[in-house]
Amino acid sequence: MSWETVIGLEIHVQLSTKSKLFSGGSTEFGAEANTHVDLIDMGLPGVLPVANKEAFYKAIRFGLATKAKINQTSSFDRKNYFYPDLPKGYQITQMTKPIVEKGSIKIYLDGSEKVINITRAHLEEDAGKSIHDLFDGETGVDLNRAGTPLLEIVSEPEISNAKEAVAYFKAIRQLVTFLDICDGNMAEGSMRCDVNVSIKKNDSSELGTRAELKNINSFKFIEKAINFEIDRQTKLLENGESVVQETRLYDSEKNETRSMRSKEEANDYRYFPCPDLLPVVISDKELIEIKENLPELPEEKEKRYVEDIGLDKSEAVIISSSKAMANMFEEASAKTNDAKLVAKWLVGDVSALLNKDNIEIDESKLSAENFGKLIERITDNTISGKIAKSVLEDIWENGSDVDKVIETKGLVQIQDESILEDIAQKVIQSNPDQVSAYLNGKDKLFGFFVGQIMKETQGKANPKSVNDILRRLLK
Amino acid sequence: MTIKYKSVKEFKEMISQKEISNKEIIQEVFNLIDDNKGLNAFITLNEENSIKKAEYFDNNPSELSLAGIPIAQKDLFCTKGLRTTCASNILNNFVPPYTATVIENLENAGCISVGKTNMDEFAMGSSNETSFFGNVHNPWGENLVPGGSSGGAAAAVAAGIVPAASGTDTGGSIRQPASLCGITGIKPTYGRISRWGMIAFASSLDQAGPMARTAEDCAILLNEMCSHDEKDTTSLDETVPNFQENLNKPLKGKKIGIVKDLDLSNLDNDVVEVFENSLKEFQSLGADLVDISLPNLALSVPTYYVVAPAECSSNLSRFDGVKFGRRSEHTKDLEELYVNTRSEGFGDEVKRRILIGSYVLSAGYYDAYYKKAQQVRRLIKNDFENAFSNVDVIMTPTTRGPAFEIGSKGNDPIQMYLEDLFTISANLAGLPALSLPNGFIDNKPIGLQIIGNFLDESSILNFAHMYQSETNWHMHTPEGIK
Numbered sequence: 016m017s018w019e020t021v022i023g024l025e026i027h028v029q030l031s032t033k034s035k036l037f038s039g040g041s042t043e044f045g046a047e048a049n050t051h052v053d054l055i056d057m058g059l060p061g062v063l064p065v066a067n068k069e070a071f072y073k074a075i076r077f078g079l080a081t082k083a084k085i086n087q088t089s090s091f092d093r094k095n096y097f098y099p100d101l102p103k104g105y106q107i108t109q110m111t112k113p114i115v116e117k118g119s120i121k122i123y124l125d126g127s128e129k130v131i132n133i134t135r136a137h138l139e140e141d142a143g144k145s146i147h148d149l150f151d152g153e154t155g156v157d158l159n160r161a162g163t164p165l166l167e168i169v170s171e172p173e174i175s176n177a178k179e180a181v182a183y184f185k186a187i188r189q190l191v192t193f194l195d196i197c198d199g200n201m202a203e204g205s206m207r208c209d210v211n212v213s214i215k216k217n218d219s220s221e222l223g224t225r226a227e228l229k230n231i232n233s234f235k236f237i238e239k240a241i242n243f244e245i246d247r248q249t250k251l252l253e254n255g256e257s258v259v260q261e262t263r264l265y266d267s268e269k270n271e272t273r274s275m276r277s278k279e280e281a282n283d284y285r286y287f288p289c290p291d292l293l294p295v296v297i298s299d300k301e302l303i304e305i306k307e308n309l310p311e312l313p314e315e316k317e318k319r320y321v322e323d324i325g326l327d328k329s330e331a332v333i334i335s336s337s338k339a340m341a342n343m344f345e346e347a348s349a350k351t352n353d354a355k356l357v358a359k360w361l362v363g364d365v366s367a368l369l370n371k372d373n374i375e376i377d378e379s380k381l382s383a384e385n386f387g388k389l390i391e392r393i394t395d396n397t398i399s400g401k402i403a404k405s406v407l408e409d410i411w412e413n414g415s416d417v418d419k420v421i422e423t424k425g426l427v428q429i430q431d432e433s434i435l436e437d438i439a440q441k442v443i444q445s446n447p448d449q450v451s452a453y454l455n456g457k458d459k460l461f462g463f464f465v466g467q468i469m470k471e472t473q474g475k476a477n478p479k480s481v482n483d484i485l486r487r488l489l490k
Numbered sequence: 491m492t493i494k495y496k497s498v499k500e501f502k503e504m505i506s507q508k509e510i511s512n513k514e515i516i517q518e519v520f521n522l523i524d525d526n527k528g529l530n531a532f533i534t535l536n537e538e539n540s541i542k543k544a545e546y547f548d549n550n551p552s553e554l555s556l557a558g559i560p561i562a563q564k565d566l567f568c569t570k571g572l573r574t575t576c577a578s579n580i581l582n583n584f585v586p587p588y589t590a591t592v593i594e595n596l597e598n599a600g601c602i603s604v605g606k607t608n609m610d611e612f613a614m615g616s617s618n619e620t621s622f623f624g625n626v627h628n629p630w631g632e633n634l635v636p637g638g639s640s641g642g643a644a645a646a647v648a649a650g651i652v653p654a655a656s657g658t659d660t661g662g663s664i665r666q667p668a669s670l671c672g673i674t675g676i677k678p679t680y681g682r683i684s685r686w687g688m689i690a691f692a693s694s695l696d697q698a699g700p701m702a703r704t705a706e707d708c709a710i711l712l713n714e715m716c717s718h719d720e721k722d723t724t725s726l727d728e729t730v731p732n733f734q735e736n737l738n739k740p741l742k743g744k745k746i747g748i749v750k751d752l753d754l755s756n757l758d759n760d761v762v763e764v765f766e767n768s769l770k771e772f773q774s775l776g777a778d779l780v781d782i783s784l785p786n787l788a789l790s791v792p793t794y795y796v797v798a799p800a801e802c803s804s805n806l807s808r809f810d811g812v813k814f815g816r817r818s819e820h821t822k823d824l825e826e827l828y829v830n831t832r833s834e835g836f837g838d839e840v841k842r843r844i845l846i847g848s849y850v851l852s853a854g855y856y857d858a859y860y861k862k863a864q865q866v867r868r869l870i871k872n873d874f875e876n877a878f879s880n881v882d883v884i885m886t887p888t889t890r891g892p893a894f895e896i897g898s899k900g901n902d903p904i905q906m907y908l909e910d911l912f913t914i915s916a917n918l919a920g921l922p923a924l925s926l927p928n929g930f931i932d933n934k935p936i937g938l939q940i941i942g943n944f945l946d947e948s949s950i951l952n953f954a955h956m957y958q959s960e961t962n963w964h965m966h967t968p969e970g971i972k
Contacts, residue, residue: 054588058808060581060689061568061590063722095804095851097828104807154824156812285851287860290693290801293723 017217018252020245021225022174025209026187028166028197029141030073035162036140037064037107042164044203048146048157056162058102063291066091070164071295073196074114074138075305077166080194080312081133083118085302089138090294095285099156100143108167110286112294113137120190121314122182123332131183132171141165160204166196172211172222177241181234184208185336193313193338207232212241214248214258223248224258228265228272240265244272316341320358324348330358333366339377343386350387353394360390364404368411380414388417401474402426429475432484435468438476439484442467453489461485493518495650495967498559498707505558512544512558512602519560519604522651525972529627529649531642533565534573535605543602556714557600562646562655565606566613567593567698568687572603576689577621578611580835581815590687591719592656592698599714607655608642611837612806613663613691615639616909617899620839625896628671629968630934634893637667637909643701644671649971654702654711658688660695661794662888662913665925668701669888669937672927674954674964675701676708679945680920681726684719690805692798693724695917704964705926705954709733712947728945736948737955742776744953747881750781751788752912758891761936764929765887768938768957772885775956782877782884786869790915793870795907796850796863797918802840803847809835842903871919878943883953885940886912888925892934912939922947926954927963935966 035042038055055062071089078085092110115136122129143161147154168187174180188206191197198205213225226248228240243265248258262281263272311319313335320331334344344361348354365386369376389406392398398406398421409420421427429435442464443450453460468481493501493515504510520537540560547558563569566576568586575581589597597603610620618626618641626641628634629649636645640657644667647655657664659677668675676699683698690696700711716730746769754762769779811817811831818830836844850859877884890911899905916923921941928938938957942950958964 057813059568059586059588059814060574060576060584060808061586061685061687063686063724065721065723093804095807097807097810099810099812099824102808102813104810105804283853285804285848285853285856287800287804287851287856291690291724 018214018249019217020176021172021213021215021222022176022180022241023172023211024168024170024174024180024183025211026168026170026184027141027207027209028168028187028191029205030070030164030166031195031197032067032069032073032164034067034069036067036070036138036164038162040162046159048155049159051159052161056102056158058104064107064289066292066295067164068295070138071114071297072301072305073164073194074136074166075297075302076194076196076309077136077168077191078115078118079306079309080190081115081118081120081136083133083136084116085297086112086114086116087297087299087302088112088294089114091289091292092286093289096282098142098145099154100145100158100161102143102158102161106140106142107289107292108139109137111288120183120186122179122186124179124182126329129179131173131186134169134171136166136168139165139167172213177238177245180210180241181238184234184237189313189337193310195310201232204232208237210237210241210244212244212248214245214252223252224260226258226260226272227262229262229275231265236265236267239267239270240272243270247272313341324354324358326355326358330362333362334358337375339375343376343381343383346383347387347390350384351391351394353390356394357387357390360386360407364407368407379411381411382414385410385414385417392417392421396428396430396477397421398426398428399474399478402428426475428477429472430477430480432480435476435480436484436488438468438471439464439481439488442471443488450489461489464489493653494522495703496653497703498556498653498710499704501559501653502556512547513541515558516540516544516560516602516604519652522649522972523605526649526651528632529629529645530624531608531626531645531649531651532562532605533575533577533608533623533642536569536572536603537605539572540602540604547600552600554598554600555710556596559601559654560604560652561596561601562605562607562643562652563593563603564609564640564643564656564658566609566658566689567656568689569593569603569606572606574606574689575622576612577609577623578835578837578840579622579816580809580831582622584815586687588687591684591717591721592715593687595714595717596656596711601714604652607640607646610639610641610663611840612689612802613639613658613660613696614802614839614843616662616666616906617894617896618642618667619896619900620837622837627896628893629971630672630893632970633895634934635670635896637670637889637893639663640667640675640701644668644673644675647671647673647701647703648968650967654700654707656698656715657701658691658696658698659913659917660691660697660798661917662910664699664701665888665913665923665937665939666909668925669927669939670893670935672935672937672964672966672968673701673703674705674708674924674926674958675699676705676712676924676947676950677916677922678712678716678947679726679922680917681724682716682728682730682922682945682947684717684722684725686719686721690801692801693805694801695794695798697917705924705951705958706734706737708924709737709951709955712951726945731948733948733951736952738959739952740776741772741953741956744777744883745780745881746772746777746953747782747877747884748779749784749787749884749886751784752886754887757887758931760931761887761891764931764936765938768928769885771957771960772953775960777953780881782881784870784873784877784915786866786873787915789866790870790918791907791911793863793866794910794914794918795846796859797867799843799847800851800860801847803844803851806836806840806844811835839903867918870915874915874919874921874941882949883940883942885938888912888937888939892931892936916941920944922950924950924954926958927966928957928961929963930966935963
């Protein structure tokens with residue numbers, strides 16, 4: 016029997032608004048506990064929520080970028096449950112009329128493309144945090160995060176494996192950072208993810224019973240948790256047992272998922288329309304304004320890079336994969352007249368360094384200006400490509416200025432033909448055996464002479480001139 | 491010079507003519523409160539601050555419209571630094587860090603908040619018997635209920651302790667006690683008065699309003715209480731008219747809607763007679779009676795008792811012992827913290843409504859109860875819309891009878907819920923409605939309800955004021971008040 020995996024993701028994206036979804040409280044991360052909490056966030060008796068339009072605008076940017084339907088009238092519902100970090104005893108969310116419905120996003124995996132449909136994206140308020148490990152035997156509550164606006168993005172169950180799930184999550188992260196609606200900072204919990212996993216028989220049209228894996232916040236853990244879960248469910252089914260519908264917690268230390276609560280123990284959230292908030296209406300004018308101010312999106316960038324600049328598709332995909340990468344490319348290109356060479360270096364040597372250090376480009380010491388200058392020094396023949404590699408390593412480590420590195424290390428390429436010819440003569444004279452072998456038809460030895468000249472010049476000789484001179488002298 | 495039974499208008503006159511100092515007024519208010527402690531009308535007093543504010547006005551005579559007027563505030567409005575309990579054990583130590591908009595409006599107009607009045611717990615009740623702080627007694631009879639939930643407010647005004655009080659009305663909580671205590675009270679259009687700082691019972695129905703001796707006083711108070719408030723998105727962005735402007739407009743040719751679907755036959759003959767006498771009075775003032783139909787009116791009590799508990803079950807979830815209010819001392823774990831705090835903190839009626847509300851919202855029952863109730867609510871609203879295309883106001887008795895005895899309906903919640911039969915529909919439709927005294931049955935006052943069209947408080951105040959210009963039911967005072 017062969018099995019098929021069906022995965023759907025619910026991604027919670029913290030919107031980067033200044034104030035909270037229903038109050039003037041600050042959304043800044045990392046403040047002292049319970050200092051960014053106002054009367055509304057605390058859920059004091061008698062307080063009322065007022066919806067923050069900025070959060071709607073950011074949600075709409077996401078909707079437009081995923082070609083979704085924007086509900087210009089959307090409304091809020093209450094989801095009722097008790098938890099100490101939920102100050103009102105209910106969460107205000109959009110159950111019946113979300114702001115965004117029916118969008119889609121493209122993902123790339125191993126060179127192929129797949130479209131994942133987005134069921135809905137709705138606004139809701141975040142809860143606070145329960146702190147269990149600070150007070151002996153007691154739990155603390157920090158409400159700083161309570162009321163922070165979240166956009167919950169719900170995918171259709173169209174994801175087939177863990178790698179695709181990660182690619183989808185990455186695509187969403189790429190998009191929300193491009194749109195400037197979320198900082199994408201996973202370590203600070205700006206993006207969190209619930210994963211629904213089920214298994215069905217290959218030929219069955221009916222979905223299997225799903226387990227929901229809660230609150231995973233790294234790419235690595237998403238992949239591991241899903242793979243563990245696929246394995247667990249497959250084993251159950253193959254042993255003739257059945258999967259229980261439940262919520263499970265992923266333990267990254269043990270690399271396993273554990274049952275949190277079953278369907279029977281699940282809360283009945285008693286959703287109903289929030290009577291404190293009127294439906295929020297977005298005017299045509301507001302919508303047009305948001306549309307007009309939408310930045311160029313990854314897909315559009317990719318297309319432009321290929322069609323207008325002439326990059327390879329694979330290069331364009333990598334460069335448009337993050338806002339920081341695209342910015343680096345565009346800003347560095349503006350400093351040179353060879354954007355293709357910028358792309359080649361960015362995808363090649365720079366990406367290799369990123370992988371080695373396991374960082375993102377905006378976390379590196381490389382500035383677009385410096386990187387652009389490096390490429391320019393190659394195109395204006397100040398340095399060779401080979402020297403450029405060592406310069407890149409230098410500026411990568413130290414963030415030093417390209418021209419200063421070239422100057423202090425004396426790396427300027429030797430262009431003067433008479434100097435190069437003197438060196439070539441010297442090399443020819445000191446290697447008579449190789450000369451005669453070459454002249455007797457051992458063409459491969461040409462490289463030997465080039466190498467010797469490079470050695471003499473510490474790699475600074477202009478390779479093209481060296482070739483020309485050697486060809487002339489070794490006749 | 492006594493202040494007892496004086497109207498707001500008379501207070502203003504006395505103060506501006508310097509017949510009495512502001513401090514003397516406040517001192518006398520507190521003497522009256524003390525003399526009539528037996529009414530149990532107040533939960534918390536604000537004596538020191540009140541005297542200070544009065545002294546300030548004595549030293550700095552003010553042009554503010556309500557400068558120096560003593561007022562009693564229902565104990566469900568948050569008042570900064572002054573304990574606010576909602577008459578519940580669960581909030582019995584709660585001191586808010588902020589003040590409700592409507593209280594701020596009144597105080598900014600010069601009112602002196604002398605104390606917080608007793609009420610049914612979380613405004614759930616029609617007799618003031620559900621208060622954690624005990625019954626309020628009706629000034630018209632010690633063993634009578636004052637009505638509810640704004641029972642303490644109604645009793646304080648009826649006893650002549652204060653000329654005015656704030657109340658709230660979710661299903662009749664201003665009008666029913668006004669009727670049972672022989673005073674005038676108005677619930678304006680939903681959204682006229684900000685709900686910011688008003689501890690929520692049923693958010694889509696709750697509305698604050700003034701309770702006073704006369705319709706004219708209600709108009710004066712309403713002028714200050716209403717405002718558009720950005721902190722409350724359900725507050726209406728409408729200009730607040732001067733409610734005193736139309737008080738004396740002749741009623742000639744105006745139309746009063748009489749609800750022909752309302753079966754008055756199971757009411758006492760006396761109640762019907764009092765009601766019909768009032769209608770005759772209005773006819774003699776030149777108004778015409780017009781039969782109207784509100785076919786879905788009979789559904790308003792069941793509709794209300796789905797919608798209101800549903801909202802209350804959610805609104806009261808925040809009282810969990812975690813952040814504010816009372817926490818049970820007997821808690822081993824989180825579940826016990828919740829269960830014991832809420833079991834000990836809430837009274838029976840509140841628990842009953844939380845249970846009903848949780849039930850009608852739960853999976854599998856939502857469509858049959860909550861959703862259906864919202865649909866019926868829409869129908870009731872439509873009925874009123876149709877009716878008001880043809881009439882200026884609608885009149886009904888406010889209550890099914892005068893004040894009943896304390897304890898007489900205690901074991902029968904349904905009988906208690908039916909107390910709101912005539913008043914609830916105005917809340918469901920969001921319409922303004924007023925109750926004013928229009929007679930006595932066995933020496934107990936009873937009221938007439940005037941319901942107005944959306945945002946048309948002016949018309950009902952006009953009808954009420956014209957009536958009070960010709961009658962003196964509102965001038966009667968109870969015996970036995972010290």
